[in-house]
Amino acid sequence: MIRIALYQPDIAQNTGTILRLAACLGIDVDIIEPAGFPVSDKAFRRSGMDYLDHVAWKRHDDMASFDAWRRQDGRRLVLMTTQGARPYTEFTFRPGDLLMAGRESAGVPQAVHEVADARIVVPMRPGLRSLNVAVATAMVTGEALRQLAAFPMG
Numbered sequence: 001m002i003r004i005a006l007y008q009p010d011i012a013q014n015t016g017t018i019l020r021l022a023a024c025l026g027i028d029v030d031i032i033e034p035a036g037f038p039v040s041d042k043a044f045r046r047s048g049m050d051y052l053d054h055v056a057w058k059r060h061d062d063m064a065s066f067d068a069w070r071r072q073d074g075r076r077l078v079l080m081t082t083q084g085a086r087p088y089t090e091f092t093f094r095p096g097d098l099l100m101a102g103r104e105s106a107g108v109p110q111a112v113h114e115v116a117d118a119r120i121v122v123p124m125r126p127g128l129r130s131l132n133v134a135v136a137t138a139m140v141t142g143e144a145l146r147q148l149a150a151f152p153m154g
Contacts, residue, residue: 002093002144003075004029004137005066005100007108010036014104016052017134023055025145026152030058030098032066036105067115070098076117080140081107082130084121091120093144101133 004022009015009031022029031039039059060066070077079100080088100116102108113119122136130136145151 001095001150002027002097002099002141002148004141005032005070005077005098006030006133007032007063007100007102007112008035009101009133010104011133012037014132014134018101018137019055019057020051021134021138021141022057023051025141027141028056028058030060030066032060032063034062036103063112077115078118078120079108079113079116080122080136081113081119082121083107083113084119086118086120087123088120088140088143089123091118093147095148095150097144099137099140099144101137104133 004018004027006015006018006029015031015035019029021027033039060069067077073096075096075098076094077100078091078093078097079102081102100108100112102112120140122131122139124131131139
């Protein structure tokens with residue numbers, strides 16, 4: 001199954017929303033620290049509500065430990081970025097992909113771009129900066145699940 005990775009998230013409410021999305025879709029989440037808030041259930045409760053009991057999430061101390069873990073696990077890192085080389089709707093997702101979203105305030109540094117196996121973008125109207133990170137993550141996750149025929153069917 002695919003996973004969602006959040007690089008040093010800034011806003012607890014967005015992270016809680018993504019955790020809720022992941023709970024509903026049966027996807028695990030990786031949080032790469034340091035975050036802009038204390039990483040805890042309490043920080044996520046408002047937006048994640050009672051869905052947090054239904055999602056598995058893992059904390060990584062930093063990008064280096066996350067990258068070592070994902071390489072050992074044989075996972076491809078797919079970076080969602082406004083600097084992406086290809087629209088997400090034209091990208092072929094694979095089981096096991098890690099869909100990474102950057103910080104709300106700054107995205108990811110060049111070093112993360114360099115270790116990503118692919119860089120994808122959500123196409124938008126010219127002149128606008130970016131979508132909310134939770135919205136962009138939901139759009140890309142939905143497309144990945146559609147391609148992989150992996151939506152949970154209750």
